[in-house]
Amino acid sequence: MSNPLLKIAVDAMGGDFAPMNEIQGAIMASTLLSETTPIEIVFFGKEQEIRSALAKQTLPPSFRYSIIHTDEVITMEDDPTVVLRKKRNSSMIVGINAHKDAHVDAFISAGNTGAVMSAATVILGRINGVSRPTIGAFFPTQQKDPCLLLDVGANVDSKPKHLVEFCIMGSIYIQEILGIKNPKVGLLNIGEEESKGNEVAIETLALLKESPLNFIGNVEGRDIFQGTAHLIVTDGFTGNIVLKFAESFLGTLKVAFKQFAQKSIWNKLMVGLIVAPIMKKVLKSYDYQEYGGVPLLGVNGVVIIGHGKSTPLAIQNMILRAVESKQKNINDSIRTSIQEYNSSIPTPVS
Amino acid sequence: MSNPLLKIAVDAMGGDFAPMNEIQGAIMASTLLSETTPIEIVFFGKEQEIRSALAKQTLPPSFRYSIIHTDEVITMEDDPTVVLRKKRNSSMIVGINAHKDAHVDAFISAGNTGAVMSAATVILGRINGVSRPTIGAFFPTQQKDPCLLLDVGANVDSKPKHLVEFCIMGSIYIQEILGIKNPKVGLLNIGEEESKGNEVAIETLALLKESPLNFIGNVEGRDIFQGTAHLIVTDGFTGNIVLKFAESFLGTLKVAFKQFAQKSIWNKLMVGLIVAPIMKKVLKSYDYQEYGGVPLLGVNGVVIIGHGKSTPLAIQNMILRAVESKQKNINDSIRTSIQEYNSSIPTPVS
Numbered sequence: 043m044s045n046p047l048l049k050i051a052v053d054a055m056g057g058d059f060a061p062m063n064e065i066q067g068a069i070m071a072s073t074l075l076s077e078t079t080p081i082e083i084v085f086f087g088k089e090q091e092i093r094s095a096l097a098k099q100t101l102p103p104s105f106r107y108s109i110i111h112t113d114e115v116i117t118m119e120d121d122p123t124v125v126l127r128k129k130r131n132s133s134m135i136v137g138i139n140a141h142k143d144a145h146v147d148a149f150i151s152a153g154n155t156g157a158v159m160s161a162a163t164v165i166l167g168r169i170n171g172v173s174r175p176t177i178g179a180f181f182p183t184q185q186k187d188p189c190l191l192l193d194v195g196a197n198v199d200s201k202p203k204h205l206v207e208f209c210i211m212g213s214i215y216i217q218e219i220l221g222i223k224n225p226k227v228g229l230l231n232i233g234e235e236e237s238k239g240n241e242v243a244i245e246t247l248a249l250l251k252e253s254p255l256n257f258i259g260n261v262e263g264r265d266i267f268q269g270t271a272h273l274i275v276t277d278g279f280t281g282n283i284v285l286k287f288a289e290s291f292l293g294t295l296k297v298a299f300k301q302f303a304q305k306s307i308w309n310k311l312m313v314g315l316i317v318a319p320i321m322k323k324v325l326k327s328y329d330y331q332e333y334g335g336v337p338l339l340g341v342n343g344v345v346i347i348g349h350g351k352s353t354p355l356a357i358q359n360m361i362l363r364a365v366e367s368k369q370k371n372i373n374d375s376i377r378t379s380i381q382e383y384n385s386s387i388p389t390p391v392s
Numbered sequence: 393m394s395n396p397l398l399k400i401a402v403d404a405m406g407g408d409f410a411p412m413n414e415i416q417g418a419i420m421a422s423t424l425l426s427e428t429t430p431i432e433i434v435f436f437g438k439e440q441e442i443r444s445a446l447a448k449q450t451l452p453p454s455f456r457y458s459i460i461h462t463d464e465v466i467t468m469e470d471d472p473t474v475v476l477r478k479k480r481n482s483s484m485i486v487g488i489n490a491h492k493d494a495h496v497d498a499f500i501s502a503g504n505t506g507a508v509m510s511a512a513t514v515i516l517g518r519i520n521g522v523s524r525p526t527i528g529a530f531f532p533t534q535q536k537d538p539c540l541l542l543d544v545g546a547n548v549d550s551k552p553k554h555l556v557e558f559c560i561m562g563s564i565y566i567q568e569i570l571g572i573k574n575p576k577v578g579l580l581n582i583g584e585e586e587s588k589g590n591e592v593a594i595e596t597l598a599l600l601k602e603s604p605l606n607f608i609g610n611v612e613g614r615d616i617f618q619g620t621a622h623l624i625v626t627d628g629f630t631g632n633i634v635l636k637f638a639e640s641f642l643g644t645l646k647v648a649f650k651q652f653a654q655k656s657i658w659n660k661l662m663v664g665l666i667v668a669p670i671m672k673k674v675l676k677s678y679d680y681q682e683y684g685g686v687p688l689l690g691v692n693g694v695v696i697i698g699h700g701k702s703t704p705l706a707i708q709n710m711i712l713r714a715v716e717s718k719q720k721n722i723n724d725s726i727r728t729s730i731q732e733y734n735s736s737i738p739t740p741v742s
Contacts, residue, residue, distance in 0.1 A: 184647045184648075198582065198589060198590040198593075199590045199591060230633055231633075232545055232548065232628070232629060232632040232633065239548060239629065240549045240629045241549060243548075262632075262633070262636045263633040263634060263635065263636030263638070263639075263640065264636045264637060264640035264643075266637055267637070267640045267643075267644040268640060268644075277590075278582070279593070279630065280629065280630045282582040282613070283580055283582065283612070283626070283630055283634060284634060286612045286613030286614045287614065287616055287617070287638070288637070289613075290615075290617045291617070293617075294534055294617040297534045298534075298674045298678075299674055301674075302670065309670075312666060312670060313670065316662060316666050316667065317666065317667050317670055317671075320652065320662060320663065320667055323652065324649055324651075328648075
């Protein structure tokens with residue numbers, strides 16, 4: 043089967059280890075896809091830095107790439123709301139503009155998440171019918187499938203209608219990319235009973251019950267890791283706090299074991315030789331850096347955002363997800379489903 | 393030093409292991425306090441059950457107790473809003489009423505948290521000037537002191553003024569009970585910058601900056617375990633979700649190690665003989681069951697609420713905390729501080 047060539051824009055100035063991890067991940071993705079889908083990586087960033095990093099790699103013959111030079115770099119400290127105005131010639135803004143102008147089929151970045159979200163939303167625009175784009179995070183679970191938590195910071199003060207839209211978009215993504223039919227959707231709340239929660243939660247529950255989604259009702263904080271649902275929806279305020287809290291867990295464990303190891307030579311040996319290697323294996327799926335980024339759902343384009351500390355493997359997976367999202371026309375499905383949903387509810391609020 | 397006798401009401405039908413854990417914890421607390429503070433434990437619950445559990449224990453001579461028989465039992469499934477009307481003769485309601493009538497100096501329960509909160513608030517009433525009582529949870533941190541997260545479920549849809557009151561009450565508790573002078577207070581938010589967060593967070597930040605508290609600004613999800621602040625405040629909606637999510641960490645870790653152990657005999661041996669015992673030691677402070685309950689702050693009385701799975705040690709600590717709260721007149725300090733605060737702000741909103 044031969045697919046048409048896809049061009050993937052890679053923000054080569056994005057992550058903490060850019061451009062090296064971006065380049066290595068791009069080579070890995072190209073190699074993996076070489077038999078089925080020819081891709082061209084378009085690196086956006088400082089040409090000289092990119093070229094000297096490329097020179098350190100053995101480039102396989104199948105690796106096709108080009109470089110668009112950009113002068114400016116958006117850092118993690120940059121205010122997302124001003125980059126579009128103040129750093130027009132950055133790898134991120136030029137890359138997203140190239141996607142808007144259809145020079146590339148997708149854009150991936152491990153850079154400043156807020157900046158990608160706000161620039162992509164403004165430049166690419168929202169899919170018809172979508173009130174607000176959303177970004178989620180995958181959590182490992184006790185079951186075989188991960189759980190997608192939406193929203194994790196794109197939208198604070200979300201309205202019930204927005205939360206339902208997040209669920210529609212997330213369900214399509216999980217169905218198409220993870221291959222889970224009719225994914226289970228839960229509403230994050232402080233109890234299972236229908237009367238529980240704040241006003242937004244209570245109103246959202248009512249809307250979700252009437253929606254065509256596979257809604258399983260309210261779920262609680264513990265249900266994220268338990269894998270009760272494939273998709274759990276909440277406001278970006280709570281979602282962001284839960285995500286950052288979860289991300290601190292592994293580091294906290296490491297500190298606790300380190301303190302224990304320092305108490306005696308015996309402790310140090312046991313932790314170093316036995317506990318640490320086993321922990322590393324067991325907790326691999328809890329290392330959020332290994333997850334290959336998440337989509338910005340709801341914009342007119344394919345945008346995958348990764349953690350600043352993204353490894354080459356994470357970058358590879360971001361590119362694979364971008365290719366799949368494009369091939370499966372996720373955005374067409376989102377447009378259709380959102381419009382069907384909007385026409386099914388009596389009084390749309392946005 | 394001899395203190396006056398204190399009577400502590402213990403809900404003997406409360407926890408999952410009642411009345412046994414309650415009795416063992418009460419004996420432990422009495423023994424510990426016997427030299428400094430004479431206490432009498434007043435057990436509320438089914439007399440026969442309590443007597444037969446007591447018969448299984450060796451009662452030290454210093455152990456002073458009495459039993460108030462009550463017929464009804466409030467279960468974890470009971471709706472907190474109706475127990476006061478429907479289960480008037482339960483250990484919980486009769487115990488709290490005894491506290492209101494000054495027959496006992498404090499009330500502790502490892503029963504249905506929502507029921508204790510709502511019954512205690514209605515029966516005991518709020519401290520003058522307090523808009524809403526609050527309940528928190530202690531989190532272990534990478535530092536030496538734990539972090540108190542307030543509110544964890546008593547109040548969803550909290551207003552900025554309420555959050556400030558929670559901080560005032562929590563700071564007093566931490567100062568008096570943990571002995572931390574001028575505890576650091578953080579506002580849970582999605583970023584450190586002052587412009588971050590939802591409307592409630594932004595307004596609360598402004599109020600906290602003007603307050604007499606040792607306010608360190610916005611903190612993020614990761615700051616809970618990092619121990620950036622002694623007290624972190626948030627709405628009960630987000631706080632409850634974070635608490636239940638945190639409580640699921642240990643169980644999730646156990647499942648992951650179990651799955652690993654089942655893969656080979658070697659794995660099983662390593663996990664069973666070395667990893668599990670070390671994990672148990674290292675993660676002791678992460679076992680929420682070991683924390684000895686939390687106070688219901690803001691009611692006219694001393695009420696300590698414990699986890700349903702409270703161990704005898706947890707019950708002992710709940711009793712110790714109740715005694716200390718009473719001896720240090722926490723509520724007088726709260727009354728004074730809240731009234732000072734209220735008179736310092738131009739337009740009180742409640």
